[in-house]
Amino acid sequence: MAGRSIAHFLFGSLAIALGSYVYLTMQIDMSANNDYKNAASIYEFTVKDTHGNDISLDKYKGKVLLVVNIASKCGLTKNNYQKLTDLKEKYGESGLVILNFPCNQFGSQMPEADGEAMVCHLRDSKADIGEVFAKVDVNGDSAAPLYKYLKAKQTGTLGSGIKWNFTKFLVNKEGIPVNRYAPTTDPMDIAKDIEKLL
Known part of the structure; x- marks a missing residue:
């Protein structure tokens, strides 16, 4: 007992x-x-790269950042891939880093898996667009904390939600988001704003 x-x-x-x-x-x-x-800057966030490794964004201190949610099957893909590549080539050595976050929330237009499939897709597309991270959600409860922060700091025209693929956030050298651009904004049209921050 x-x-x-x-x-x-x-x-x-x-x-x-x-x-x-x-x-x-x-x-x-x-x-x-x-x-x-409560975050003071994006440097307080840690994200996963496309291979699943933790990356602290404080490694980009002192750089101007362009944060973009990318997709492979969108009507905006070809132009954005080309122009993001052009931006990287033009300003990369001066201190611009492009942070690309694949996202499948809009019309399931990013079907590629993280890792080698993503690397192969970008290579085949001749898209040398900068740093590529793990696939994320940008809206809703499951949105990545980084994207919740970006949307809180730079709201859009019709609210804070991301409307489509290739929404762009420009971040200054202190890690503060200073501007947000619509999906239809040509990346090269952001060049003058980038130059002011470099």
Whole structure:
């Protein structure tokens, strides 16, 4: 009888400990997603590269950044890939870094998987567009914290939500978003704003 009581006690204690762990883990994850509200700059965010490695954005301190949600099957893809490549070639050595985040939220127009499939797609498209990160959501509860931060700092014309592929955020050398551009904005039309920040 005593053995059964001890077993029940141990099982109950284990269940409580496991439940507490799950609850605390969920709270930590939830608070991590809300950190964007208190972030002073994008340097406080860590993202995954296309191969799943953690990348702290503070590695880009002192650089001018252009953050873009990209897609491979969009009507805007060809022009944006070409013009982002042109921007990188023109301003890369002066301190511009383009951060590309594949996104499949708009018409499922980014079907390529992260990793080698993404690298091959960009190579085949002759898109030397800069740094490429893991696929993210940019809208909704599942949006990447970085994108929640960007949208809070630079709202769009009709609200903060990202409307389509190739929305662009320009970030100064202090990691502060200073401008937002519509998907239809030609990347080369951003050149004058980039030059002011370099």
